Amino acid sequence: xxxxxxxxxxxxxxxxxxxxxxxxxxxxxxxxxxxxxxxxxxxxxxxxxxxxxxxxxxxxxxxxxxxxxxxxxxxxxxxxxxxxxxxxxxxxxxxxxxxxxxxxxxxxxxxxxxxxxxxxxxxxxxxxxxxxxxxxxxxxxxxxxxxxxxxxxxxxxxxxxxxxxxxxxxxxxxxxxxxxxxxxxxxxxxxxxxxxxxxxxxxxxxxxxxxxxxxxxxxxxxxxxxxxxxxxxxxxxxxxxxxxxxxxxxxxxxxxxxxxxxxxxxxxxxxxxxxxxxxxxxxxxxxxxxxxxxxxxxxxxxxxxxxxxxxxxxxxxxxxxxxxxxxxxxxxxxxxxxxxxxxxxxxxxxxxxxxxxxxxxxxxxxxxxxxxxx
Numbered sequence: 001x002x003x004x005x006x007x008x009x010x011x012x013x014x015x016x017x018x019x020x021x022x023x024x025x026x027x028x029x030x031x032x033x034x035x036x037x038x039x040x041x042x043x044x045x046x047x048x049x050x051x052x053x054x055x056x057x058x059x060x061x062x063x064x065x066x067x068x069x070x071x072x073x074x075x076x077x078x079x080x081x082x083x084x085x086x087x088x089x090x091x092x093x094x095x096x097x098x099x100x101x102x103x104x105x106x107x108x109x110x111x112x113x114x115x116x117x118x119x120x121x122x123x124x125x126x127x128x129x130x131x132x133x134x135x136x137x138x139x140x141x142x143x144x145x146x147x148x149x150x151x152x153x154x155x156x157x158x159x160x161x162x163x164x165x166x167x168x169x170x171x172x173x174x175x176x177x178x179x180x181x182x183x184x185x186x187x188x189x190x191x192x193x194x195x196x197x198x199x200x201x202x203x204x205x206x207x208x209x210x211x212x213x214x215x216x217x218x219x220x221x222x223x224x225x226x227x228x229x230x231x232x233x234x235x236x237x238x239x240x241x242x243x244x245x246x247x248x249x250x251x252x253x254x255x256x257x258x259x260x261x262x263x264x265x266x267x268x269x270x271x272x273x274x275x276x277x278x279x280x281x282x283x284x285x286x287x288x289x290x291x292x293x294x295x296x297x298x299x300x301x302x303x304x305x306x307x308x309x310x311x312x313x314x315x316x317x318x319x320x321x322x323x324x325x326x327x328x329x330x331x332x333x334x335x336x337x338x339x340x341x342x343x344x345x346x347x348x349x350x351x352x353x354x355x356x357x358x359x360x361x362x363x364x365x366x367x368x369x370x371x372x373x374x
Contacts, residue, residue, distance in 0.1 A: 003065075004029040004154060004187045005050060010059030012045050019045040021211040023059075029154075032181050032188045034198040037208035038234070043191045044159060046208070050189065051157050052076050064154060077154035083163050085144035087132040094119065094128040097147045104151065118146040121180070138169050145177070149184070158190040162197060174200050195235050199223065207231050223282075225267075229362055232280040239286075239328050241279045245271050252298070253361055255279065258323030260302045264359035271363045278362040283317070283331040285358035288343075289351040300354045304328060306346050316343060320352065328352075 005027040012020040020042040027033045035043040048054040049061055052073035061069045068076050079100075087096050098115040106114075119125040122142040132140055141161065148156055161177065162170045178201045181188050192198055198205045199219040207215045207222065215227040226232035229240050243255035243262060253264045255277060262279060271277055295301050304322035318330040330352060332343070344350050 001028045001030065003027060004031075004063065005189065006060075006062040006065075007046070007050070008060045008062070010046070010049060010056045010061065012042075012049060012054060012056050018211050020049070020056075023208075023211075023213055025206060025213065025216070027187065027189060029187055030185050032178070032190070032201060032203045033206065034190045034192060034202040034204075035206045035208060036192060036195065036198040036235070038193055041208040042211040043193075043208050047080075047157055047159060047189060047191045050155070051078050051080050053080070078157055079148040079151060079153040079155075080157040080159060081144050081148040081161055083160045085132075085140050085164070087140060087144060087147075089132050092129050092131055093124060093135070093143050096132070096143055097150055100147065100151045114150055118150045121149075121183075122146045137164055137166075138173060141165070141173060142176075145180070149186070153186070155187045155189060158188060160192055161190065162192070162194065170197075177201060198235070205235075207235065209234075226280060226360060229278050229280060232360065237283055237329070239279075239281045239283065239326070241281070241324060241326055241328075243277055243279050243324075245273050245275045245277055247273060252356055253277075255361075258325075260304075260322050260324070262300050262302070262354075262359060263298070263356040264361040265356045267361075269363060271361075275363065280360040280362065281328075281354055281358065283329045284333075285354050286328065286330045287353045288318070288330060288332050289353055291351075293351070293353075295353045298356065300356060300359070302328070302352050302354070303349060304352070305349050306344055309343065309346060318343075320350070 003026045007023060007025040010020060010023045023046060035046055037043045045054055049056050052071055056069065060067055063077055088099065091099065094115050097118050098111045101111040101114060119128055122145065124139060124142055127135065127139065135143065162173055165173055174197055202219055204216060204218055205222055206213055209230055215222060215231050222231060222235050226235065232238040233240060241257050243257040246254045246256050246261065248270055251266045253266050253271065255262050255264065264279060302322050304320040306318055307321050307327060308319040310317040314334055316332045316334060318332055320328040320330060322328050
């Protein structure tokens, strides 16, 4: 499929602050791409340069193969939905949705037809005569979305679209927005700091840090194969352990972490024996073993002492001291017949298992060790 958006070596500074540095990105037509990262990472500046609300100091922005780097927003085939919805309080829902069409000079009959279609799409036809103050936050968001879509842009830009919603409504709107994207087939580019939002809604995710792109991939690729400890820790929760390579045997890297031996599958460059490496293990990949459990020889079996338990309803988070610098966090899913009280109490020694394929090894730890050992 053809690329609808291309960013080539784009940089942007504000005074002495480097917001974006040499960023290149390609987005396919019809794709739902999310730009993910913490506050100040450059994600919103990147989005605003795509929309024409900021102009890059260097580099080019192409939309549909056309260089639009110097074009203002109204001359670009894009529209943006802002965090605060920016609805006109004195206008009705129908008037808000049709405002852009009116400004563009569309006839009243054509405007009414497209507004009616947009209202049906967001299932708010019964609110056409209401004003924004009479709507719930979720309804306001849908109106803002319809207003952004009614002019049929080639690309829809979404700047933290769920930030004003409470947790329960946010989950519902994530699904609704994803379904809407599938329904209309438009290219969506969303900016968020919410990892769950990115994983649930996106075809691909671009992770940014300090003005640079650090990894691009599908949610599954990023979650299961993070390119760095930063991505592993930011996209979900991960145990980050500093270990020492003991030996390499048949494509398996054997490391020492405290008194425990942890094997990792070799997937990239093989580190030298004695090298210090970082291991990333997702908490849900760790399995709490029964005392008499037998595991295959090629599966990691670790021993430790439970230091804390945190009940999460259908699961329990356990903190386990396995003799290294950092406790190991385990997400243990409770069965329908199992309660929290049936788990080993704090202070008890237990065994856990994890497959080597679920252990991600990072060879270069120089830039990360002080931060991730904390």
